[in-house]
Amino acid sequence: MAWARRLRMRHLESFLILLDAGTLSAAAQRLHMTQSAMSHWLGEMEALAGARLLVRGRRLQLTPAGDAVRKLALRVLGEVSRAHEELGSIAKGAVARLHVGSVFAGVAHLVPRAIVSFQQAQPNVQIEVTEGVFNALLERLERRDYDVIVGSIDARAYGPHLAHEVLFEDGIGVVVARHHPLAGRQRIAWRDLFAFPWVMPPRETLMRTRLDTVLLERGAAGLQPRVETGSVLTLEAVLRGTDYIGVCSGAMARHLEALGLLRVLPVADAESFGPVGAVWRQGGAGEVVHAFVRSLREEAARLGLEEGQGTAGS
Known part of the structure; x- marks a missing residue:
């Protein structure tokens, strides 16, 4: 773990910029560095990690170690961004912020009704809802862009780090x-x-x-x-x-x-x-997420939809 302790936020931010740019020269321009300085910086990153992170060529390619660092950067920076938003919400008088991703079946009636019911009990929680297809929502849940998503439950919801609850059959x-x-x-x-x-x-x-x-x-x-x-x-x-x-x-x-x-x-x-349900990160969900899932369950029952069939992965 010694290498991780020497990492700084700028290392992770610069690494993602480098991946997005695709070449050392393009990344150097974005970071206002010379190409040689960028190359030296990458060498320092690889020395810290103790492994080669990128294969140099016409376009940089990730090694398995580099992919692990990329995932680390997405997780850490995602959590920092979330913390920043929550601190801003607290400064404005809100105690928490909940990010919900939903497929269109959930947005039809279940998610809006659950939001109203939930905020009657917890009026200081700000909620942001984004609609999309389940694949994209699940990827962003794993990157910690969302706290909970509502979508079609299939094999992808049984991931090792995920928990889910079926809400109704569609x-x-x-x-x-x-x-x-x-x-x-x-x-x-x-x-x-x-x-x-x-x-x-x-x-x-x-x-x-x-x-x-x-x-x-x-x-x-x-x-x-x-x-x-x-x-x-x-x-x-x-x-x-x-x-x-x-x-x-x-x-x-x-x-x-x-x-x-x-x-x-x-x-x-x-x-x-097939079944529609809620999916969240196992071990990473606080009481606010569980309270919102309860609201989803209760509203599904009130709407005459099939009741939740229990949880998995918890």
Whole structure:
């Protein structure tokens, strides 16, 4: 541990700048150093770590030791940034700050309701919510950008440093504009949908993977979307002016129908999408995180969603 004690914040910051720049000369310009000074600095870093961190070439490449230092830098600098924000919040009268990442199914109703319920009990906690796809949210959770994320629970939530709780089971929701030719039908088969253009979730999402499997099983493996988007606003706006078929989570579909924006089609043998739950870092969550998870659990029950099915990894 002696080498770590000699590390300074500037070492970690400069190392990430060097990786982003890709070359010693580009990094030297950003750090207002000469290239020789930058090379000397890198040598000092490698001497501190006792291992080669980068392979020098036309573009620098990380060694396994360098990747370990990169992860260390992201963790440490992330925690320092969080501490800075929390100190600022305390100075303004707030006792804590909670960063929540959520997929769109959670944002539909569960996360907003949980926030309201949570802040009634803890009004001095500031909450920041970011929406995104689960892959990106999980990566940022591991970098400590978020305290807790709400998303689709799959094998990735069983990571060795993660804990999770299932909140409800979601399904695949098929939605259309209120004026759509299929909007008044009482029962719809999958084949009835294939004559219309589609709006689908992006390819890298779990929802899209599940949808592609369903289409393959229904004989529509070659069906290509006219639009791919993870934005609920874009989905609603495109459908409102067209006869397109849209796909989103069942929770979001019901929410959009309740608002009078879209219609949920009663598709026969509609498929389950899978469980949606909360994920947080094991051992790194304080009482504020656990209190927010309790609010999520309670709101899921009030909304008539399936109750949480226990915790894992805790």
